[in-house]
Amino acid sequence: MTNVILHQYAGSPFSEKIRCLLGYKEQAYQTVEIPVIMPKPDLMALTGGYRKTPVLQHGADIYCDSGIICRFLDGVFPDKPIYPQEQIAGLTAAVHWTDTFLFKVSVAVAFQPRAMVANDLFSDPAVAEAFMKDRAELSKGSTELGMDLSVAEPHWLQHMKRVEAQLSSAKFLGGESPTILDFSTYHCCWFVYKNDVLKSDLDELPALAQWMQRMAAFGHGEPTTISGDAAVEIALNSQPAATPVTSETSEPRFAIGDTVEVLPIDYGFQPTRGALLLASMNELIVQRTDPRAGDVAVHFPRLGFRVAAIS
Ligand SMILES: N[C@@H](CCC(=O)N[C@@H](CS)C(=O)NCC(=O)O)C(=O)O
Numbered sequence: 428m429t430n431v432i433l434h435q436y437a438g439s440p441f442s443e444k445i446r447c448l449l450g451y452k453e454q455a456y457q458t459v460e461i462p463v464i465m466p467k468p469d470l471m472a473l474t475g476g477y478r479k480t481p482v483l484q485h486g487a488d489i490y491c492d493s494g495i496i497c498r499f500l501d502g503v504f505p506d507k508p509i510y511p512q513e514q515i516a517g518l519t520a521a522v523h524w525t526d527t528f529l530f531k532v533s534v535a536v537a538f539q540p541r542a543m544v545a546n547d548l549f550s551d552p553a554v555a556e557a558f559m560k561d562r563a564e565l566s567k568g569s570t571e572l573g574m575d576l577s578v579a580e581p582h583w584l585q586h587m588k589r590v591e592a593q594l595s596s597a598k599f600l601g602g603e604s605p606t607i608l609d610f611s612t613y614h615c616c617w618f619v620y621k622n623d624v625l626k627s628d629l630d631e632l633p634a635l636a637q638w639m640q641r642m643a644a645f646g647h648g649e650p651t652t653i654s655g656d657a658a659v660e661i662a663l664n665s666q667p668a669a670t671p672v673t674s675e676t677s678e679p680r681f682a683i684g685d686t687v688e689v690l691p692i693d694y695g696f697q698p699t700r701g702a703l704l705l706a707s708m709n710e711l712i713v714q715r716t717d718p719r720a721g722d723v724a725v726h727f728p729r730l731g732f733r734v735a736a737i738s
Pocket residue numbers: 439440441442463464465478479480481491492493494526565
């Protein structure tokens with residue numbers, strides 16, 4: 428078994444994308460339930476700054492962002508591949524739009540006032556206040572998370588109708604079998620329609636509702652929970668598999684070995700600092716040494732991240 432550890436929480440849509448993929452790939456894996464809001468000390472020991480959810484760990488290799496996590500999982504569990512090469516440019520663009528713009532739209536739709544009554548997160552005012560404060564911190568300096576419902580709702584409905592039309596003639600968005608676009612679209616739909624108040628909107632979208640059932644039927648694989656501390660210990664007792672690669676670079680401003688910081692370009696601007704190991708078309712890797720986790724290689728997707736000098 429390839430021992431992967433998913434750092435996640437139950438209500439996280441991007442975690443659902445990964446759980447669903449691990450279900451499709453029929454894999455056993457370990458999970459760490461991480462806090463929904465900061466602080467996340469065990470996660471920080473592994474990532475060195477990146478705070479979003481989910482993160483995947485394989486020994487001392489730490490994968491930040493569902494984009495690189497899905498690529499890694501598809502590589503180590505190659506049965507039922509989800510990145511058909513003959514569609515790769517269009518697919519990558521569609522997935523990026525879905526994980527950024529459509530996700531932002533889905534957040535506004537899922538958190539609309541009529542849906543809040545059925546949202547457990549907001550039943551305790553103190554918890555709700557702490558959550559809102561944390562998410563304000565997450566989106567500090569960014570305009571990428573907030574959208575008015577009056578803008579979001581029509582965009583959501585238009586896309587759901589397009590998805591309905593496409594799924595009326597195919598089992599999956601990828602055709603006969605799912606591609607990464609199915610998993611990206613699914614987590615946005617899951618986030619909106621898991622709310623009982625919004626679920627009835629699916630009555631108008633029967634092909635989409637059936638596709639959601641097909642995606643849900645993949646299950647979540649076989650997860651076993653471990654503590655955050657145990658996961659940090661696993662990193663400490665492992666060596667990163669990633670090694671420096673000088674043969675290709677998507678970052679002409681930096682050389683392999685330079686100390687840099689890597690951070691998302693949309694929101695959650697907490698950087699991870701370390702020595703650049705790889706800057707390829709698909710991936711960035713930095714190596715860092717943590718007092719608790721030891722030497723770790725932290726992986727990011729190239730798309731949606733930037734490399735900067737440490738000021
Ligand atoms: N581009 C990231 C987005 C991840 C993201 O925004 N996750 C949300 C939860 S689903 C998050 O990090 N929220 C703040 C937190 O969990 O601290 C990915 O694909 O993994």
